[in-house]
Amino acid sequence: MTTTAIPAEGLTISAAAEVSGLTVDTLRYYEKEGLTLHKPERSTSGQRRYAESDVRWLGTLVMLRRTGMPIRDIRRFVDLYRIEGSEPDRLAILESHREHVREQLREVQTHLEAIDRKIDFYNTKVMNK
């Protein structure tokens, strides 16, 4: 189970955008904001070339963002990668984020049940018309 093969020269920014589900603007924005583990290589003409590891990291970024971690916090997390032996700190951030996500999930599930009830209410109401 590999992701779509990535050539040795790396992907262009638009290709990386496509596979990551982000836009090219967002990719450049994330890089500017220091969310990338390493800056992608450049072609001789100065264009970004995303290696497989870059693309994998983009997946991590998407995962963190889509679970609601703010840019600021992601930056803190990424910064730890530059510090030797920071694994326990990174772990702590992930665990705390996981708790956050779980709680969020619980809350949304509760609200979802309320939506279900409201829908049931409308269903019987509309039916009785």
Place this chain on the structure above:
Amino acid sequence: MTTTAIPAEGLTISAAAEVSGLTVDTLRYYEKEGLTLHKPERSTSGQRRYAESDVRWLGTLVMLRRTGMPIRDIRRFVDLYRIEGSEPDRLAILESHREHVREQLREVQTHLEAIDRKIDFYNTKVMNK
């Protein structure tokens, strides 16, 4: 299972904020944006007094917001309440929103599993140190 009793005169804005979990500023903002079913009554001196039905509606607003429905869409939904026989339309909005929420939930759950895996990875990594 009633909510905390609400006096006949209604709640002040700060009390309504407390029970709804919103801030007084947000309450006024929602009203300005037309998200309230009816504008709350006013005391003789012009202060808002939230009746039980107002407070219940605030609960609905919180539910919709916390499940990610944009203000704009909530307004559309509320506007339908002013239209006779719009129940099917309201139902449709709720059902479509429910699908949205479910999908969102699925996505976050998937990402949560990825977080779990990353945490496991760190746990073994840190353990082996």
Place this chain on the structure above:
DNA sequence: ATTTGACCTGGAGCGCACTCCAGGGTGAAT
């Protein structure tokens, strides 16, 4: 009588996460 605290309004300001733009470069295709 005045102080206090909660409330009012209209409107400005803010933080976030993008998103867009101008002005320019590069290499392949026609």
Place this chain on the structure above:
DNA sequence: ATTCACCCTGGAGTGCGCTCCAGGTCAAAT
């Protein structure tokens, strides 16, 4: 030779959902 598609940068602009503020009213407490 020029057209085209795609890329580059720095920086401005946008939409959202609040949040804050100035300047004022009012009723109860001191």
